[in-house]
Amino acid sequence: xxxxxxxxxxxxxxxxxxxxxxxxxxxxxxxxxxxxxxxxxxxxxxxxxxxxxxxxxxxxxxxxxxxxxxxxxxxxxxxxxxxxxxxxxxxxxxxxxxxxxxxxxxxxxxxxxxxxxxxxxxxxxxxxxxxxxxxxxxxxxxxxxxxxxxxxxxxxxxxxxxxxxxxxxxxxxxxxxxxxxxxxxxxxxxxxxxxxxxxxxxxxxxxxxxxxxxxxxxxxxxxxxxxxxxxxxxxxxxxxxxxxxxxxxxxxxxxxxx
Numbered sequence: 001x002x003x004x005x006x007x008x009x010x011x012x013x014x015x016x017x018x019x020x021x022x023x024x025x026x027x028x029x030x031x032x033x034x035x036x037x038x039x040x041x042x043x044x045x046x047x048x049x050x051x052x053x054x055x056x057x058x059x060x061x062x063x064x065x066x067x068x069x070x071x072x073x074x075x076x077x078x079x080x081x082x083x084x085x086x087x088x089x090x091x092x093x094x095x096x097x098x099x100x101x102x103x104x105x106x107x108x109x110x111x112x113x114x115x116x117x118x119x120x121x122x123x124x125x126x127x128x129x130x131x132x133x134x135x136x137x138x139x140x141x142x143x144x145x146x147x148x149x150x151x152x153x154x155x156x157x158x159x160x161x162x163x164x165x166x167x168x169x170x171x172x173x174x175x176x177x178x179x180x181x182x183x184x185x186x187x188x189x190x191x192x193x194x195x196x197x198x199x200x201x202x203x204x205x206x207x208x209x210x211x212x213x214x215x216x217x218x219x220x221x222x223x224x225x226x227x228x229x230x231x232x233x234x235x236x237x238x239x240x241x242x243x244x245x246x247x248x249x250x251x252x253x254x255x256x257x258x
Contacts, residue, residue, distance in 0.1 A: 005056055009036050020085045030071045037068075046072075083130075084154065090129070091158040094120065099163045102129075102155070104148055106171060112136055116144055118151040121167070129155060145176045152184045165189060 013032040017025060037049035040056070050064035071077070094100045101121040108114050114136045119126035130151045134140050156164070165187040168177060173190035181188040 005036060005040065009033060012036065019089055020082060023082075027071070027074075027077065030067065034068060034071065037064075087129070087154060088158045091120075091155060095158060095160050095162060097162055099165060100159065101165045101167060102151075103167045104151065104172060105169060106144070108136060109133075110136075116147050118148070144172075145174075145180055148172075148177065149180045149183070152180065152186065156184055163187065 009029075009032055012035065013029045016028040016032050017023065020028070023031075033053070034049070037053045038044055041048045041052040043049065046065050046068045047061075049068060050061040053059070053064040054061040102118065103121055103126045104116070104118050106114055106116050112135070114134050116132045116134060117128060118130040119128040132147055134144075134147075152164075152166075164184075166177075166181055166189070168188070168190050170191045173192050177190065178188060
């Protein structure tokens with residue numbers, strides 16, 4: 001095994017054991033080995049990970065793949081509980097910042113599934129902190145905004161007095177999302193489509209198109225009228241609206257809680 005990879009594996013195994021002291025030492029090493037394999041392989045496919053690990057320690061790829069499969073199938077390992085053990089450590093570096101921005105998004109996987117993802121924005125990149133794979137062709141037992149609320153509930157206790165802001169695209173910009181943010185006292189910045197619904201036809205107090213007012217004054221966008229628009233859309237639009245924004249003018253809706 002390459003010395004540098006071995007050192008990383010050994011050190012990370014110790015970190016895992018410190019974070020989850022109740023986890024058996026062998027499982028800590030296997031989890032660390034799996035993470036190292038994903039990093040080196042640049043993939044989460046077990047076959048590619050196994051091939052990389054085979055080259056690192058000289059064992060058979062089939063043996064490595066069986067080890068990975070057994071670990072992932074082990075019913076005694078609770079992935080959600082394990083992840084929640086890691087969250088305080090992962091968020092510790094942001095807990096003392098004045099403000100932190102999170103992003104929530106939905107991504108279709110063909111026509112069979114939808115990923116609801118949640119992550120922290122850092123230097124123009126989003127680091128994933130939570131995700132759920134949901135069926136695309138049937139109703140969900142959990143409402144998508146309930147899933148988002150679970151994401152917020154998972155990270156909020158670990159951020160102290162840090163002011164959190166949630167970014168969301170137009171497909172998720174509904175009154176319910178604003179209510180979730182207000183429940184956890186998060187700020188929000190929501191993308192909306194200005195050429196459809198309320199902004200497309202209404203005017204402001206000066207007789208100017210509401211769309212133009214919102215574009216000139218983003219801070220005005222979250223007003224009583226904007227709230228009414230989102231409430232109307234919430235009553236009529238499906239939760240997973242058409243999210244192809246190509247060629248569509250859009251603008252932000254922001255909210256700050258006192």
